[in-house]
Amino acid sequence: MATKEELIEQLKNGVIEYQEDEVKEAAQAWVDDKLEALEGIMDGLAAGMEVVGEMYDRNEYFVPEVLMCADALYGGLAILRPHVPKQEGGLNAQVVIGSIQGDVHDIGKNLVKMMFDVAGWDVHDLGRDVPLENFVEEQLRTDSEVVAMSAMMTTTMLGMKKVIAMIKEKNPNVAIMLGGAPVTKDVANLFGADGYAESAGNAVSEGIKMIGRLREMQKK
């Protein structure tokens, strides 16, 4: 039988090497051994994804590899997450996420969503091609702390500006994250957003750094 340390390595390396089956096996063994699920998620799956982010930054991995790593991570997360007790399951925080109307691409959005899923947030995923007012309505309905929007093309980016104005008018405390290929830091500032990621890859990088910070917080 594998030790706890060995299982952690299996979870982590399985994500890095995009071996979904190995991750699932290790996650099942983790649950069978009655180990703390949250530790498996954070020190195994999320730690592996952090390495993936570093490899992406070094141009060792590109988006295809990252997508496969994400699949492996979700394979493990589906097994481990149900075993995390509610009170320690995360921050009890909520996020509304979606790709904006006119945009049917959702790779970047899904990678950012992964970050929130790992962190144990309640994710309200509106999908893609989402009419602007739906972001506002969903934020009000759920009282979510964060609204994250993605646009893959310049042609849809401008819609973000309207959504931000609509949300901030009704609830100025909501944090807004923007992402997508055409979104630069200047554009995000200009639109009044609180955070940004300029590409699917950048979303991965930024998202993974956030996971890293969450792991540090968890350890304190």
Next chain:
Amino acid sequence: MAELTPKERVMRLLRKEPIDTMPFFSGMGMVVMPGIEKAGVNFPTIHTDAERMAMSAIWSARLMDFDCVVIPYDMTMESEAVGNTISLYEDSEDILYPTIPNKMWSTLEEVTIPDNIWEKGRLKFLPEAIQIIKKEAPELPIGCWQLGPFTQAGQMLELDLMLKGVFKQKELVANVLDQLTDMIIGIGKFLQDAGCDYITLREPGVAADLLSPRTFKEFIQPRLTRILAAWESPKLLHICGQTEPLLAMMNECGADGLTVDIKCDVKKGREILGSDVLFMGNVDTYTMTCDPKTKKEQTIEHIKGIIDGGMDAVMPGCDLWPAIIEENMKAAVDTTHEYGAKPSPAVGRL
């Protein structure tokens, strides 16, 4: 100052023959709201009617002094022609290009491109639009374009199937790309037969921030090369995003010129390519032409920087976003014509 018509200027430039001054033109969308309004039509209808498409293109060029017209405007014609349904967003107050919200093929195995696809859907009215432009605006060169096979696959299928398939299902990915390559060759020839003056192969989905240069070399480069070899000149190749690691390979694909966007460092790009390659770009199509906070002087400096960096023509790095700030747009074009009177690395002056 102008001795040549826009058509003469662009066509000579594409053959690297001396011209009077630098053109402001593109291989991608150049339709802008003032032109659409002048044509008396609204945005969703310019994609579905040859006359509306032609007249909005002509008025956009005439009002802004562009050196070309480019049709079509949207990226969904081929996907619609294989049987997908487009969303035109006719009720939206915003400018939204047509999309394919749901794709009928959910696996790589299902992809089957019909023969003579150009006889289907909206593709078949493009020759009519070309003829209207030729008749109404003979002074303007007509640019047409095709998406490259990888980006086109993203219109036909969920893009993550292709991205993951590059590792897990190589043969299936190759099969999809080969079918699309044949389709793109066919549509390009159809557009050239219909009278388009130059054609651009645009493959934005393969930049070095998405795919590795190794994947580019294995999957993309051979197919881009095959397409460009099958088309007549003049033919251009455009990739946006991080292109510096790809420029040398792009240059091997057989295009008459290369075009890039704002993420490419022009000076570095020129160093990589040398002075003989026709190299064009890379106007920032939001900050410089649409952002109300950008002063006209900043746009002028941006254009001068592109010319001084060693570009042979000033081109938007992407489709122009239609909601332009007119003053800045005109300043961009005027600066190109005035400041571009001096020779560029690959093209001399009359």
